[in-house]
Each structure stands twice: as structure tokens, then as C-alpha cells.
Amino acid sequence: MSDPRGDDALIIATFSRRMHLRLEDGAVVNARIKGKKLRPVCGDRVTAVPLDAEEDWLITAVAPRVNELSRQNTRGGHEVLAANLDCLAVVAAGVPAADWFVVDRYLAAAALMNASALLVFNKIDLVDELTAAKPALCRYSQAGYEVIETCADDGRGIAALRRALDGKTSIIVGQSGVGKSSLINRLSSAAGLRTAEISNARKEGRHTTVNSQMIDLPGGGTIVDSPGVRDFAPYIEEPASVARGFIEIDAAAKDCRFGNCRHLREPGCAVKRAVERAAIDERRYESYRRLLALTEKLTQDRF
Ligand SMILES: Nc1nc2c(ncn2[C@@H]2O[C@H](COP(=O)(O)OP(=O)(O)OP(=O)(O)O)[C@@H](O)[C@H]2O)c(=O)[nH]1
Ligand SMILES: [Mg+2]
Ligand SMILES: [Zn+2]
Structure with missing residues (x-):
């Protein structure tokens, strides 16, 4: 039974204005949002109340955030992508070709929100692309970033990635098709996230993941899978x-x-x-x- 003031719940998936909530007792329920002003995102703590004669719950308040990952949109406004994060895992790969400027801007977002950052270079089975990326990866290590090389196909580097994410609330971000969802499927066999081959002609991802959702990691900790991007710029006030x-x-x-x-x-x-x-x-x-x-x-x- 939930108390009349409402349950303290966690947003674990967002589909535009519809959400999945995990209640205090661990149950997962569907929810919608009261009014137009509230904009909860994955990682938010919210107050929610059950609705009579409906399966949906209603989100009535969003708790103050420790931090937020926000992107700049073109008109000077900004959009919050996720909240209350300890760590950003920024994924790049050889195919689709890494855009290091996008990587830099995600790393900047992490620092500015006081979250730790991690650069994951995936698809190391593509040996020529790995060789080409090595100098860039070395420069990130020299600058002081943690760099982990992985292959979601054969599991190389997954143990190191698991250790880096252990016990934390993280989000995985990067260009479409770099293998974000594939990496999470490797980290958690229960995740069952949809993945898809990149396009043959343009060597670009197909934007397979279309909503953000949080996946619990077997060793503790949780990670938000997020839709791939073509570009990203953090929202910065000053x-x-x-x-x-x-x-x-x-x-x-x-x-x-x-x-x-x-x-x-x-x-x-x-x-x-x-x-x-x-x-x-x-x-x-x-x-x-x-x-x-x-x-x-x-x-x-x-x-
Ligand atoms: N060769 C190789 N292919 C990989 C590896 N990891 C993922 N892939 C493939 O890359 C393609 C894209 O993987 P996804 O996991 O869907 O990529 P994503 O980053 O989640 O893409 P979006 O959801 O569109 O942002 C799939 O065909 C995967 O099988 C890897 O380590 N090596
Ligand atoms: Mg995906
Ligand atoms: Zn100076």
C-alpha cells in the first residue's frame, strides 16, 4: 500500500511524456505527468500517486537534482537528458568514424556537472580503425582521462568497463551505431536491448535506441542507455x-x-x-x- 502523500519513486525510462517508475518496494509501474510544467527524466526522484481505476500512476513532483546532463538546442534553450548521475561513459568507435569534437563536448559536460567521465573506444576487433585511433586515445590518457578499449562482440575490455561503472549511476552516450546498447547487453545479460547494424552505404548508425532507459548492472550500479546523436553541445550558462x-x-x-x-x-x-x-x-x-x-x-x- 502506498501512503496518501505519494511514493518516492525513481524514473527508469522515458517515452516522451510517459514514464516507467520504480517504486520504493521495487515494483515497476507506468506513469504520466501531472500538468505541463514538470519534465522528469531518467534518474529523477519523483513523488507519484496511484490513480483510482487506472493502471497508471501520476507524477506530481520532481525532487531537486544533484546534477543534470543538459544539451544546448539551437534556439539558445536547453533540454535535460538525464539527472543525478555519477559518471558519463562516452563511447566512440572506428565505424562510424569517431567525431572527437563530440567526444570532447561530452567529456566537458561531465566535468561541468561534477560527474566522472570515461572514454570507451569500442569495436577494437576492427584492427585498422583501432590503429588509426591510437594516437588520439593516447592523448586523452595523457590529458588525464580514463580510456577503456572494448569489443562488445567478443567481450574484451568488458571486465574493465564493469569495474569502472561498479556501484555508480552512469549514462552511456555517443554517436549512433558505436555500440552503446551492445555494450550494455554485454554488461547485463538480462538487458535485452535492441541493437541494429549500421547502414552499409553511409557507415552511420540507424538511431536504433529511441528512448532513455536505466538498466541495473549485476554487480551493483545502474546505467542509462541513451539514443545516439549526430552532434552534442552541453548547455553552459557562463x-x-x-x-x-x-x-x-x-x-x-x-x-x-x-x-x-x-x-x-x-x-x-x-x-x-x-x-x-x-x-x-x-x-x-x-x-x-x-x-x-x-x-x-x-x-x-x-x-
Ligand atoms: N565489429 C563490432 N561491431 C560491434 C561491436 N559492438 C557493437 N557492434 C555492432 O554495431 C552495431 C550498432 O550497435 P548498437 O549497440 O545498436 O549501437 P548504439 O550505439 O546503441 O546505436 P544507437 O542506439 O543508434 O545510438 C550493431 O550491428 C552491433 O552489432 C564491436 O565491438 N565490434
Ligand atoms: Mg542503442
Ligand atoms: Zn590563459
């Missing part, structure tokens, strides 16, 4: 915070002459110096500059 999204740039910035250095053309910029002597990867720096420019543009548009 351009000054962009540097915090790039851990090696943030570390170098401590030695800049000016506290408000944007690391572009300022004198005494320790970040530019580090790029010049190749201590910071030039492409990562370019990624920082692109995200800063985008954030500045969108911030201006908001006013």
Missing part, C-alpha cells in the same frame, strides 16, 4: 566555465597571468604556452575554442 570542461586546460590555467584569462590572445597565458610546446594537444585546444565561441554566441542570443 562562457567563463567552458575551460573547466577540459581537464588539462583547466589545470594549466592556474598559471595564467590573469584570473579571467580566456586563453585566446591574452599575454602571459599558460594554456597557449602549453599548446605551443605540445603539452596540450592542439586539437583539444581547438575544441575548447570552438565550445567557447559557441557558448559566447548562445549567451549573447539569450539577452
Whole structure:
């Protein structure tokens, strides 16, 4: 029996305005949302009440969030994708070809929401693509990111991935077709997520996963499978915070002459110096500059 004030429940799947909730007693129920203002996402704690003569429950309130993964949309607004996360597992692969700028922006999103981040390079059975990606992967390790190489087909790297996710609430993100759902199916044999071959002609994913859902991992912890993207930019309120999204740039910035250095053309910029002597990867720096420019543009548009 639920008490009249409503159950404290967890959102474990979202289908537009319809949700799956896990109640305190572990039961999973369907739910819809009261009114138009509430926008619960996977990972949200919500208050829900059962409805008379209906199977659905009604979500009446969303608890304050520890953090949220939000994406910028084109008109300066933003959309929350998931909430209350400990870790973002960013997946790339050789096929479809990795877009490292998208990877960078997910890694930045993790840092800015105070979640840990993990770069997963999947499909290492595609040996030529792995060889081609190695220099890029090394630069991420050197910058201080945890990098795990996996093959969802034969299971290589899955134990390391499991250890990295153990006990945490994580989300798996990345381009369509890189193997996010396949990796979760490997991590949990009960997951049974739908996967599909990428298109032959364009070597792109088919956007097989269309909604976010949370899957419990057998060793503890839980992971949200999310729809693949073509592009992603985190929602960032202040351009000054962009540097915090790039851990090696943030570390170098401590030695800049000016506290408000944007690391572009300022004198005494320790970040530019580090790029010049190749201590910071030039492409990562370019990624920082692109995200800063985008954030500045969108911030201006908001006013
Ligand atoms: N060769 C190879 N293929 C893989 C590997 N992992 C996944 N695949 C294949 O890649 C294709 C896409 O896998 P999915 O798991 O559906 O990819 P996804 O990232 O979930 O894609 P979306 O749901 O569209 O975002 C499928 O045909 C998988 O069998 C791998 O390690 N090696
Ligand atoms: Mg998928
Ligand atoms: Zn600087």
C-alpha cells in the first residue's frame, strides 16, 4: 500500500511524456505527468500517486537534482537528458568514424556537472580503425582521462568497463551505431536491448535506441542507455566555465597571468604556452575554442 502523500519513486525510462517508475518496494509501474510544467527524466526522484481505476500512476513532483546532463538546442534553450548521475561513459568507435569534437563536448559536460567521465573506444576487433585511433586515445590518457578499449562482440575490455561503472549511476552516450546498447547487453545479460547494424552505404548508425532507459548492472550500479546523436553541445550558462570542461586546460590555467584569462590572445597565458610546446594537444585546444565561441554566441542570443 502506498501512503496518501505519494511514493518516492525513481524514473527508469522515458517515452516522451510517459514514464516507467520504480517504486520504493521495487515494483515497476507506468506513469504520466501531472500538468505541463514538470519534465522528469531518467534518474529523477519523483513523488507519484496511484490513480483510482487506472493502471497508471501520476507524477506530481520532481525532487531537486544533484546534477543534470543538459544539451544546448539551437534556439539558445536547453533540454535535460538525464539527472543525478555519477559518471558519463562516452563511447566512440572506428565505424562510424569517431567525431572527437563530440567526444570532447561530452567529456566537458561531465566535468561541468561534477560527474566522472570515461572514454570507451569500442569495436577494437576492427584492427585498422583501432590503429588509426591510437594516437588520439593516447592523448586523452595523457590529458588525464580514463580510456577503456572494448569489443562488445567478443567481450574484451568488458571486465574493465564493469569495474569502472561498479556501484555508480552512469549514462552511456555517443554517436549512433558505436555500440552503446551492445555494450550494455554485454554488461547485463538480462538487458535485452535492441541493437541494429549500421547502414552499409553511409557507415552511420540507424538511431536504433529511441528512448532513455536505466538498466541495473549485476554487480551493483545502474546505467542509462541513451539514443545516439549526430552532434552534442552541453548547455553552459557562463562562457567563463567552458575551460573547466577540459581537464588539462583547466589545470594549466592556474598559471595564467590573469584570473579571467580566456586563453585566446591574452599575454602571459599558460594554456597557449602549453599548446605551443605540445603539452596540450592542439586539437583539444581547438575544441575548447570552438565550445567557447559557441557558448559566447548562445549567451549573447539569450539577452
Ligand atoms: N565489429 C563490432 N561491431 C560491434 C561491436 N559492438 C557493437 N557492434 C555492432 O554495431 C552495431 C550498432 O550497435 P548498437 O549497440 O545498436 O549501437 P548504439 O550505439 O546503441 O546505436 P544507437 O542506439 O543508434 O545510438 C550493431 O550491428 C552491433 O552489432 C564491436 O565491438 N565490434
Ligand atoms: Mg542503442
Ligand atoms: Zn590563459
